Amino acid sequence: MAGIKEIARRANVSISTASYALNDSPKVKAETKARILEIAKELNYIPNMAGRTLKKQKTDLIGIYLTNYGGAFYGSLMKGITDGLNAEGYDVIICSGEKSHLFVPEKMVDGAIILDSTFPTEEIKNYVDRGHSIVVLDRRIKYKQLCNILLDNKRGSTIAIDLLSENNPEKIYLVTGPKDTYDSEERLKYAVKQLDYLEIEFEIIQGDFSKNGGTLAADIIYKKGQKNQHVFCLNDEMAIGMYDFFAETEWEIGQDIQIIGFDDTEVSRYVKPRLTTIRYSKEKWGAMAAAKLIAMLKGESVKNEIIRTHLVRGGSVK
Amino acid sequence: MAGIKEIARRANVSISTASYALNDSPKVKAETKARILEIAKELNYIPNMAGRTLKKQKTDLIGIYLTNYGGAFYGSLMKGITDGLNAEGYDVIICSGEKSHLFVPEKMVDGAIILDSTFPTEEIKNYVDRGHSIVVLDRRIKYKQLCNILLDNKRGSTIAIDLLSENNPEKIYLVTGPKDTYDSEERLKYAVKQLDYLEIEFEIIQGDFSKNGGTLAADIIYKKGQKNQHVFCLNDEMAIGMYDFFAETEWEIGQDIQIIGFDDTEVSRYVKPRLTTIRYSKEKWGAMAAAKLIAMLKGESVKNEIIRTHLVRGGSVK
DNA sequence: CTGTTAGCGCATTCAC
DNA sequence: GTGAATGCGCTAACAG
Numbered sequence: 286m287a288g289i290k291e292i293a294r295r296a297n298v299s300i301s302t303a304s305y306a307l308n309d310s311p312k313v314k315a316e317t318k319a320r321i322l323e324i325a326k327e328l329n330y331i332p333n334m335a336g337r338t339l340k341k342q343k344t345d346l347i348g349i350y351l352t353n354y355g356g357a358f359y360g361s362l363m364k365g366i367t368d369g370l371n372a373e374g375y376d377v378i379i380c381s382g383e384k385s386h387l388f389v390p391e392k393m394v395d396g397a398i399i400l401d402s403t404f405p406t407e408e409i410k411n412y413v414d415r416g417h418s419i420v421v422l423d424r425r426i427k428y429k430q431l432c433n434i435l436l437d438n439k440r441g442s443t444i445a446i447d448l449l450s451e452n453n454p455e456k457i458y459l460v461t462g463p464k465d466t467y468d469s470e471e472r473l474k475y476a477v478k479q480l481d482y483l484e485i486e487f488e489i490i491q492g493d494f495s496k497n498g499g500t501l502a503a504d505i506i507y508k509k510g511q512k513n514q515h516v517f518c519l520n521d522e523m524a525i526g527m528y529d530f531f532a533e534t535e536w537e538i539g540q541d542i543q544i545i546g547f548d549d550t551e552v553s554r555y556v557k558p559r560l561t562t563i564r565y566s567k568e569k570w571g572a573m574a575a576a577k578l579i580a581m582l583k584g585e586s587v588k589n590e591i592i593r594t595h596l597v598r599g600g601s602v603k
Numbered sequence: 604m605a606g607i608k609e610i611a612r613r614a615n616v617s618i619s620t621a622s623y624a625l626n627d628s629p630k631v632k633a634e635t636k637a638r639i640l641e642i643a644k645e646l647n648y649i650p651n652m653a654g655r656t657l658k659k660q661k662t663d664l665i666g667i668y669l670t671n672y673g674g675a676f677y678g679s680l681m682k683g684i685t686d687g688l689n690a691e692g693y694d695v696i697i698c699s700g701e702k703s704h705l706f707v708p709e710k711m712v713d714g715a716i717i718l719d720s721t722f723p724t725e726e727i728k729n730y731v732d733r734g735h736s737i738v739v740l741d742r743r744i745k746y747k748q749l750c751n752i753l754l755d756n757k758r759g760s761t762i763a764i765d766l767l768s769e770n771n772p773e774k775i776y777l778v779t780g781p782k783d784t785y786d787s788e789e790r791l792k793y794a795v796k797q798l799d800y801l802e803i804e805f806e807i808i809q810g811d812f813s814k815n816g817g818t819l820a821a822d823i824i825y826k827k828g829q830k831n832q833h834v835f836c837l838n839d840e841m842a843i844g845m846y847d848f849f850a851e852t853e854w855e856i857g858q859d860i861q862i863i864g865f866d867d868t869e870v871s872r873y874v875k876p877r878l879t880t881i882r883y884s885k886e887k888w889g890a891m892a893a894a895k896l897i898a899m900l901k902g903e904s905v906k907n908e909i910i911r912t913h914l915v916r917g918g919s920v921k
Numbered sequence: 922c923t924g925t926t927a928g929c930g931c932a933t934t935c936a937c
Numbered sequence: 938g939t940g941a942a943t944g945c946g947c948t949a950a951c952a953g
Contacts, residue, residue: 301932301940335657336945341931344653367700376700377703379698380696392653411647607947616924622949630922631922656947
């Protein structure tokens with residue numbers, strides 16, 4: 286409603302003087318400034334973002350791209366990201382859906398942090414080419430100024446297999462995430478590597494990182510009718526799906542079937558027995574992403590980082 | 604980089620013709636249009652949002668305001684909201700932090716859905732006065748075109764108390780949320796009403812809707828040294844905090860202490876024993892909010908709605 | 922069908 | 938210290 290020009294008119298000053306006053310420029314006499322500010326308050330003036338953006342060519346906004354099932358991370362990851370970014374004057378919006386990818390080239394956001402496997406790599410590269418600052422958390426992309434903050438999947442998978450191997454299992458089931466998902470493939474790769482090294486048999490069950498995927502995988506294992514099985518679910522979500530399944534059977538988790546997950550989600554802490562899993566600090570992950578993005582925005586060149594992973598023991602593995 | 608004028612220049616047409624072509628207007632010859640579009644593709648053209656917004660005075664964006672601990676709702680609530688809004692051509696962004704409140708008056712979003720008790724009521728009213736479309740989910744505000752979608756706290760609280768009363772408890776503890784939180788006060792009010800009606804004693808413990816708040820409340824109850832207690836936690840989060848506490852003691856939930864919560868969060872489904880609680884469809888809640896907002900944006904006048912609540916039985920109450 | 926032109930709301934350079 | 942003028946990128950009314 287009330288634009289800057291209305292204020293200028295009422296204060297009997299030019300538009301530019303009004304603008305200076307509102308932006309607290311030293312070029313305006315204190316007295317005049319006060320008068321203008323008062324009128325602005327009276328008129329309930331709030332600057333229009335589009336106008337300002339058009340002129341300044343920046344929004345001070347950062348877009349965070351999360352997938353649907355990213356909901357599990359929401360809390361702590363976002364805290365890490367937001368704290369860092371806010372401190373530097375940036376505001377954060379969470380985006381989802383294909384259309385919102387355009388926020389980047391449309392310059393609605395000054396930068397982006399991506400943890401969303403549905404965001405195509407080619408698109409990301411394209412935006413980097415256009416000069417946008419992007420930090421990617423869910424895959425490895427070596428490309429110009431692009432920055433990756435990845436989890437130490439190698440260490441995580443190795444630890445997981447090592448733990449399961451202590452029981453001298455005949456074989457170990459590996460339940461994967463969707464095809465072409467970086468974290469799934471990495472975790473699988475290193476798990477297999479360690480299994481080979483330890484000379485343990487294994488069987489891969491195609492999963493999808495969802496609860497339902499875990500339930501289906503559990504069904505496959507259960508139907509074979511052999512108790513005393515060992516499973517590495519490549520994420521917790523699927524492990525929980527297995528809990529759902531076995532709750533309906535006579536098999537006891539931690540006894541008849543040993544399960545280890547990856548991610549240490551909140552639910553994993555509360556299931557009985559507590560899920561043994563691989564943990565990493567989601568808050569640190571977010572904070573690191575924020576720090577790197579800020580550096581990029583300042584024109585500094587940044588290096589990729591790895592977030593450390595470690596074991597959390599629960600009753601789901603003997 | 605490449606703006607519309609660059610395209611116009613290369614295509615030897617005027618800026619407006621280029622604009623028309625890009626907006627698929629019938630005012631441009633198919634042939635010309637094709638040529639312009641081709642050049643645009645070549646130049647990797649993407650329109651600048653600020654420019655477009657400034658002109659069109661709308662962004663087709665809806666802001667969703669969620670509090671921190673809203674993380675628990677993220678998944679299903681957002682699905683309900685997003686599905687409805689996307690279908691009408693709106694895109695959704697999740698906002699948090701005080702600064703982002705300004706997105707509304709700055710016209711960065713065409714409308715807002717608020718589930719964030721830190722968003723001051725006065726501010727909301729102010730924005731409504733300015734003509735913005737807002738749907739509020741976390742408090743009752745009777746104000747002009749403002750729309751409220753609230754939970755049926757009355758029914759929920761009444762059911763909760765009724766259930767606990769079946770055990771003929773000497774007294775019932777009520778653990779509240781933060782002061783001045785609508786849902787907390789409502790749930791408390793109706794719980795007390797029902798307790799009075801049933802002539803059951805009760806004691807109110809001030810909580811804060813956080814896990815830690817629940818833990819502290821549990822400590823208070825435990826320290827009294829009297830087993831066989833009954834508690835109505837006004838949200839699940841606090842109930843889970845109680846689980847945390849009692850896990851460290853010899854008291855058994857569902858046996859020595861009966862707990863009922865409110866919200867039916869995911870974790871509540873997995874704790875042992877399963878938390879007895881009050882459920883409502885978060886997805887329906889979100890869908891309703893979306894539907895109402897769309898109606899408002901179309902200039903229709905809308906009525907408030909109530910989301911039905913009902914009991915989910917778990918082992919935490921005998 | 923296509924070009925000219927005038928803003929949308931604001932920040933900023935350059936005179937005065 | 939203040940004002941006039943310009944342009945950010947785009948749309949749309951108006952001419953032609």
